[in-house]
Amino acid sequence: MFENKSLGEKSLKKMLLLLVSLLVIANVPILTKVYAQTSTIIKVEPEINIRSPYAVWPNYVNKTFKINVTLNDVTSEQELVAAQFYLTYNKTLLEVVSVTEGPFFQDPRWNLAGTLFISFVEVLPDGSGVVKYMDMIYPNLTTGNYDDWTIFPNGNGTIATITFKSIYQPIAPQSSESCDLGITETMLLDSGANEISHDFQSGTYEVIPLQIPRTPIDVSIDVGKIYFKGEIAEFYILTSDYGKAVDTTEIKAYLYYDGTLFASLTDAIEHVTTGLYMISYSIPSDAEPGTYTLLVEAEFFEAKGTNINSFLISSTFEQLEAFVAEINDDIATIILPDLNQIKLNLTAIDAKIVGVNGTVATISTTLGAINVKLDAIDAKIVGVNGTVATLSTTLGEANVKLGDVQSIATTALYVTSILSAIAVILAAAILIFIRKK
Amino acid sequence: MGNIEKSKESIRNLRIISAVMGFLGAIDSMTIGFYLLSTLFNPILIIDLEIQGYILTPVIGAITITLIYGSYLIFKNKNVKRGAEINLITGLILAFLYIYYAYVSQPSLLSWFTPGGILLIIPPILSGIIGKTASG
Numbered sequence: 001m002f003e004n005k006s007l008g009e010k011s012l013k014k015m016l017l018l019l020v021s022l023l024v025i026a027n028v029p030i031l032t033k034v035y036a037q038t039s040t041i042i043k044v045e046p047e048i049n050i051r052s053p054y055a056v057w058p059n060y061v062n063k064t065f066k067i068n069v070t071l072n073d074v075t076s077e078q079e080l081v082a083a084q085f086y087l088t089y090n091k092t093l094l095e096v097v098s099v100t101e102g103p104f105f106q107d108p109r110w111n112l113a114g115t116l117f118i119s120f121v122e123v124l125p126d127g128s129g130v131v132k133y134m135d136m137i138y139p140n141l142t143t144g145n146y147d148d149w150t151i152f153p154n155g156n157g158t159i160a161t162i163t164f165k166s167i168y169q170p171i172a173p174q175s176s177e178s179c180d181l182g183i184t185e186t187m188l189l190d191s192g193a194n195e196i197s198h199d200f201q202s203g204t205y206e207v208i209p210l211q212i213p214r215t216p217i218d219v220s221i222d223v224g225k226i227y228f229k230g231e232i233a234e235f236y237i238l239t240s241d242y243g244k245a246v247d248t249t250e251i252k253a254y255l256y257y258d259g260t261l262f263a264s265l266t267d268a269i270e271h272v273t274t275g276l277y278m279i280s281y282s283i284p285s286d287a288e289p290g291t292y293t294l295l296v297e298a299e300f301f302e303a304k305g306t307n308i309n310s311f312l313i314s315s316t317f318e319q320l321e322a323f324v325a326e327i328n329d330d331i332a333t334i335i336l337p338d339l340n341q342i343k344l345n346l347t348a349i350d351a352k353i354v355g356v357n358g359t360v361a362t363i364s365t366t367l368g369a370i371n372v373k374l375d376a377i378d379a380k381i382v383g384v385n386g387t388v389a390t391l392s393t394t395l396g397e398a399n400v401k402l403g404d405v406q407s408i409a410t411t412a413l414y415v416t417s418i419l420s421a422i423a424v425i426l427a428a429a430i431l432i433f434i435r436k437k
Numbered sequence: 438m439g440n441i442e443k444s445k446e447s448i449r450n451l452r453i454i455s456a457v458m459g460f461l462g463a464i465d466s467m468t469i470g471f472y473l474l475s476t477l478f479n480p481i482l483i484i485d486l487e488i489q490g491y492i493l494t495p496v497i498g499a500i501t502i503t504l505i506y507g508s509y510l511i512f513k514n515k516n517v518k519r520g521a522e523i524n525l526i527t528g529l530i531l532a533f534l535y536i537y538y539a540y541v542s543q544p545s546l547l548s549w550f551t552p553g554g555i556l557l558i559i560p561p562i563l564s565g566i567i568g569k570t571a572s573g
Contacts, residue, residue, distance in 0.1 A: 358480040359480060381486070381544045382544055383544050383545065383548075384476055384544055384545070384546045384549070385549040386549055386550075389476075389479070389544075402475075402476065402479050403479065403480075405475045405479075406472075406475050406476065406479060408475075409468075409471045409472040409475040409476070410472065412468045412471060412472065413468055413469070413472050413550060413554075413557075415468075416464055416465050416468040416557060417465075417550075417553055417554065417556045417557050418556075419461065419464075420461060420465055420556040420557055420559060420560050421556045423457065423458065423461050423560060424458075424556065424559050424560065424563060427454050427457075427458060427563060427567070430450065430454055431451075431454070431567070434447050434450055434451070
């Protein structure tokens with residue numbers, strides 16, 4: 001297989017091979033084109049033709065895809081040990097995310113001493129992007145040759161996987177865009193640093209234009225019937241196009257009261273999922289009671305949509321028999337029979353415990369009194385002082401009168417202690433008198 | 438002869454004082470128990486303290502009955518020494534109970550009544566000491 005050369009000469013040849021390869025990678029052009037003389041072929045797979053998943057939305061910007069560069073119909077007799085190629089692409093359409101070594105050269109049948117894989121992503125003078133690739137199976141690092149190899153790469157396999165990101169998609173009526181994924185500067189080397197004749201086949205990339213809707217998009221607003229000062233109101237907005245939820249390109253929300261703008265809620269809009277938005281708004285404690293209207297304006301490229309919905313802000317829930325279900329981080333979930341539940345910031349409504357009846361505490365707020373079970377405010381007894389117990393709660397400490405029975409018991413304690421004091425003094429006096437007598 | 442009469446009279450007086458102190462101790466025990474139980478079974482506090490209430494009820498009942506029994510023995514001159522011992526031990530148990538609820542338990546139910554509450558536990562202990570003296 002090898003001529004009878006000295007070990008030093010062989011090692012030198014291998015080093016030269018490596019050097020040549022590195023020079024090629026380092027942008028030193030070696031204009032060697034070898035046209036098809038054998039069936040060995042380097043090609044891009046698959047041939048890419050990108051289309052949006054559906055005609056309208058979403059677009060194909062920022063989506064990634066992978067291509068493989070493969071070697072085909074390689075024979076062991078060719079003693080292939082190194083490969084090189086450049087892959088050019090249109091930088092305005094694509095961006096390279098990563099270049100990884102394929103499994104072909106890493107096959108343990110011929111990868112006995114490891115592989116050297118190098119890749120660069122650069123820009124050519126004409127503005128095109130280029131991926132420079134070189135991969136090589138290391139020779140025996142002691143002898144510097146491939147004498148130990150009984151089998152060399154053969155068959156078909158992937159030598160590189162390149163991940164691209166689509167960065168541009170034309171918008172109708174523009175026409176589709178495409179570019180070559182051009183394979184150039186290819187080189188295959190055998191174990192003696194001789195070139196192996198081969199062919200190569202480039203791929204193409206095409207992205208079709210995005211169809212933008214021209215008809216209005218639907219904007220639905222979901223608000224409650226009634227809110228209270230200090231309540232954390234949640235409004236939901238759904239934007240859709242032909243019944244399909246779509247993320248808008250722009251969305252604004254305004255709250256109106258009495259014919260004037262009360263608050264801009266645009267900054268409070270949160271994206272929940274495709275087409276669904278939520279506004280979490282803390283109703284100010286100084287908000288006037290009355291009817292408020294939420295206006296939402298949405299844009300989806302050229303298409304626009306708008307809608308309004310109204311709700312009532314009430315000043316009190318005094319007659320609604322409200323009670324607190326739970327309190328978390330100063331936010332109380334309050335059940336209003338017939339009106340579902342609301343969330344209120346207890347600081348905003350100046351909540352204070354004003355009384356306890358059994359296991360239910362009454363909380364005074366700027367909206368009126370509400371009841372809460374003692375365990376909902378995490379009430380714990382921290383002290384008892386005669387007829388008054390001190391409770392520690394999430395709303396602060398509260399003193400609670402323990403009732404009439406406790407009053408009687410406390411009075412009895414005072415009376416008997418006085419009686420005991422008198423009795424002890426009398427007993428002491430009598431004992432002294434008896435002793436003197 | 439006169440000295441013996443005087444001595445008998447003194448012992449009788451000591452028995453009466455001891456018995457009265459014992460009965461007063463029983464009343465004190467009932468009062469402390471009434472207050473503690475009304476607190477422990479209060480609807481507002483019942484979540485935390487109910488179990489203590491169930492334990493304390495028979496304890497207070499037993500202390501009260503024992504003090505009455507000991508005082509009865511002393512008053513009727515049936516077994517003054519035994520009665521005195523009963524009142525002394527029971528008085529110490531009552532003192533332990535008071536100190537526990539005044540200084541140890543959380544929440545403290547009787548801390549507001551210290552140190553004046555000590556007056557409630559002196560009579561049964563004094564009853565025991567005087568009874569022991571009277572029994573010779």
